[in-house]
Amino acid sequence: MPPSTKPSAHRDLDATTSCPKCDDTGWVSSAADDGATTVVRCACYRTSQIARLLESAGIPPRYQHARLEDFAVTSQMDDTLGGAKVTAQNFVEKFPRVAYGLLFVGPAGVGKTHLATGILRELIEQRGVVGRFADYRDLLRAIQDSYNPVSQTSELQILRPVLDAEVLLLDELGTRRPSNWVLDTVTHILNDRYSTQKLTLITTNYPDEPEAWSNNQTLTERIGAYARSRLFEMCQMVPMSGEDFRHQNARADLRAR
Numbered sequence: 001m002p003p004s005t006k007p008s009a010h011r012d013l014d015a016t017t018s019c020p021k022c023d024d025t026g027w028v029s030s031a032a033d034d035g036a037t038t039v040v041r042c043a044c045y046r047t048s049q050i051a052r053l054l055e056s057a058g059i060p061p062r063y064q065h066a067r068l069e070d071f072a073v074t075s076q077m078d079d080t081l082g083g084a085k086v087t088a089q090n091f092v093e094k095f096p097r098v099a100y101g102l103l104f105v106g107p108a109g110v111g112k113t114h115l116a117t118g119i120l121r122e123l124i125e126q127r128g129v130v131g132r133f134a135d136y137r138d139l140l141r142a143i144q145d146s147y148n149p150v151s152q153t154s155e156l157q158i159l160r161p162v163l164d165a166e167v168l169l170l171d172e173l174g175t176r177r178p179s180n181w182v183l184d185t186v187t188h189i190l191n192d193r194y195s196t197q198k199l200t201l202i203t204t205n206y207p208d209e210p211e212a213w214s215n216n217q218t219l220t221e222r223i224g225a226y227a228r229s230r231l232f233e234m235c236q237m238v239p240m241s242g243e244d245f246r247h248q249n250a251r252a253d254l255r256a257r
């Protein structure tokens with residue numbers, strides 16, 4: 001038996017290291033063409049890096065498994081949904097050579113967050129992008145809570161990862177009642193990302209023109225005229241319409257019983 005096989009056999013039994021190739025150092029030696037030994041990144045390094053990026057992206061448990069490929073489109077569905085999926089897939093394919101983010105607009109339950117989260121996940125997994133999922137209402141609440149004198153976090157601590165993310169997903173834009181402070185804050189976030197030329201994915205239940213499904217409320221009413229026009233300079237609009245899938249699924253469940 002060659003002596004070199006013995007230590008690695010021991011290592012396999014060692015429960016404290018998870019990568020037997022590098023002993024969790026992230027580096028392995030590799031023989032170069034000239035016979036010299038060089039040190040290169042172990043395959044596990046990328047895996048653990050992606051895991052860290054996914055963890056810090058803050059994708060909520062409900063959308064943890066949302067993937068583009070799982071966004072099923074059938075011929076009974078509204079044509080806009082198939083179009084939205086293709087736009088999402090193209091975005092991932094062309095990244096980072098994309099000039100505009102995406103603004104998914106449509107009624108609740110058509111799959112806007114599923115598609116946007118699917119893009120975010122693909123970009124993290126395939127391109128190692130620093131991504132961030134931020135729920136609009138939760139984000140505003142966290143910023144407001146940071147003003148409390150007993151708060152352990154500062155406004156900057158909350159905003160920094162949102163402003164710095166290479167790709168931000170701002171979910172459910174406009175869902176909070178638009179006070180002056182809300183309008184100022186959303187304008188600040190969009191302006192900052194616009195001026196630093198970072199890509200932003202947005203979902204919203206508020207269309208540009210009044211619709212029955214939005215109770216005739218528009219984006220301008222919910223986020224202000226300034227933020228709305230900035231948004232259209234940063235993002236390509238992706239309209240989605242159709243029935244609420246969650247209701248359809250609930251009805252299917254009832255029929256199956």
Ligand SMILES: [Zn+2]
Binds near residue numbers: 020023026045
């Ligand atoms: Zn390794």
